[in-house]
Amino acid sequence: MNDSGVELLAADLSTDRLHAALRDPALASMNFLNEVASRFPEALSLAAGRPSEEFFDVDDLPRYLQIFCDYLAAEKGLDAERVRRTLFQYGRTKGIIHELLARNLACDEGIDVDPESIVVTVGCQEAMFLVLRALRTDERDVVLTVAPGYVGLTGAARLVDMSVRPVREHADGIDLDHLIEQIEAVRAEGKRPRAFYLVPDFANPSGASLELEDRQRLLAIAAEHDLLILEDNPYGLFQAEAGQRPPTLKALDPSGRVVYLGSLSKTCFPGARIGFVVADQRVAGANGESNLFADDLSKIKSMLTVNTPPVAQAIAGGKLLEHDCSLVKANTREIELYSRNLRLLLEGMDRRFPRGGDHQVSWNTPGGGFFVVVTVPFAADDAALEYGANKYGVLWTPMSHFYDGRGGENQLRLSVSVVSPDEIEAGLDRLAMLIADLSGKEASTH
Template sequence: MTATITLPLGELHASLADPLLDAMTFLNEVTERYPDALSFAPGRPHEGFFEPEDVHDHLDAYLAHLAERGLSGSAVRTALFQYGPTKGIIADLVARTLANDEGLHAAPESLVLTVGAQEGMLLVLRALCATPEDVLLVSSPCYVGVTGAARLLDVATVPVPEGPDGGPDPQAVRAAARAVRAAGRRPRALYVVPDFANPSGTSMPVEARAGLLDAAAEEGLLVIEDNPYGFFARGAGDRPTLKALDRRRQVIYLGSFAKTCFPGARLGYVVADQQVLAPDGRTTLLADELAKLKSMTTVNTPALSQAVIGGMLLRHDCRLRDANAPARAHYAANLAALLRELERHFPPAERARLGVSWNEPEGGFFAVLQVPFTADGAAMERCAREHGVLWTPMAPFYPAGGGERRLRLSISALSERQIGTGVARLADFVRAAAG
């Protein structure tokens, strides 16, 4: 009998044994095991906004756009069916959309279209972090996608706690950067989600954003801004992105069409307009350097995905903020329903007795509930089995530990009625778990 090869886990990359990489897999498996449970776990968009026939209309709009540009039938076939430019084929449309929606004026050549924002994170971290001494500062709690990407690349991360009003406090950024430098390493960049962050739901006050950029500049930090949720404020008034405020070209901007269009396209982008100076005096854009890395990973981003999203942009006159008005209203109503139901099921006296509290995000998909027990995977599974409701443990979002008694609630994939039922079930579980 021929012996088969067994690979010891200890001989594979150390990240594969890191519990961080198991967090999302475990959550997906639990969801599959309890398909009838109401789930506050996924941060995916509401499927009621998607219609299969729209894909054809978007693609037709992009094909018409190519014809208007004078492309021949042969050139159209090449654009859609062949390997394309590594930086992408719809950068001009994305740049127009950024100008319309965010007041962010980026030259198309400073963009790289990526396979979701996750690829953008990997490319940016790989390009910026050149030695083992380079360190990424991350707002804590932090999206596991970026800490996971850093783990895959052997990039060290140092958490910067969120300030009392949301987002990393500028003084804490200074202190963290100086501590890293004192330890003989280089603080290279700060990763931050300024608006309705995953997982905490918090946002940076508008007046604090310039202060954060100043603090980063003083410490020689680039800022990696991730903005998946910025359109989905509960109230009126748009918030400027850090990139729109950037006057030093210190912000690298990660964008995604997963929430504003649909995640199945797997389309994101990076705005990387920083100049790169070569030893021979040549200058390029950081976007060009990221494209070199991309050419050795995914080669290029699927042209069909770009064409469908490009057509969607064209059909909405490159104004996605207006196109997302119904989604914005839906998520705002759902978040209001969650906060209202928490208030109803946990009146003040009971909150005080149990030690239960929650934040009140100004928008986005997420809120955080503080509970009087360890909110880990075992507790989540018990809640699903005995009470028919799922949520997300917060501990994996804390790079240096913490969050053991906190859980994340996502409202994006549910209806208001489901939220009401789910909070009632969750309240029963909290009381039972509290003993």
């Protein structure tokens, strides 16, 4: 052991000499949840929010690659050497499946965008980082986000030292009056509200969606208060009943205020790590010139990951091409599975906690997506989670983990994405026993 070396090194590398994001409670909270799950591997998990694994097939991968290569040759007119180069070499920073993503947005979401305004990213997480990095110039820049909200947004904000201000959700979506209050409060402090982040369809963790009128009002608020909207849409395609969902904010947006964040993690598969951002805003330069906001994001990306792995893009591109660029078509089986699971979960809750009973248990009824939020008459905290995992063999997620501060203390999130019908039934039985136990009542099983 080299005394001086090791001791000096230990002095240099100590947590308080590293970036503050590493001491963020959000990180500790994710670690805690993963750690509980790993300590109770036999527990039934109504916590895991990853997509279904039922339809993954390793044999698909070479076929997707081939389909994409054929597209490069047939549609883009590349010879064999340039096809090879496209997959193997460094490439376009904004990506190589931008045209396919533009087709996808047109056919599945009614969103028409110039493919040049799309930046393909390493998951949606990188897209969030790029946008927040671009917008955060100094400590006065603030991003607003729905609470309860997606921890990834908060994490990206931490990495660029950007303040996050919460906006309340209520039973029917987002409290837009609170949004206005928060915008005004931020301005009153001499700060700049730059953007409002939300998942308008079947949000994680709440499952909530924004009504059409609220979408229109939100766009008007953004215009009036000079705010960008960051619309994240990972779950939109998984509606329980086709045709019930209002258009995306991006499709409704008259003035180009919406930056659209996309993820193929749920609609293609997470292991491709393909996300994207549509940033078709114009950015005014110093000398009367202007450029696409996407090109600024691309510059940042060139300093961060250079470009999204072309081989991963090719695999996602092949899957898109195989289904005429419709992810609705590509996800016929998944949409059916998630809808069925959501229905079974809601019916199962109805049977165990009948309306009008004295159980003091309530829940929302999302129109799609992976998640349902249950309100219980006790603290649904980390201790309750561990207690239930240990005594009843069931896992769920305390909603308090989705608040950057206080909130959700007596709520829990249930997820239906990676469970079978039998597991839903058994999981709800166990959950009902836990709820009865902690409420001091007897459980009503189905």
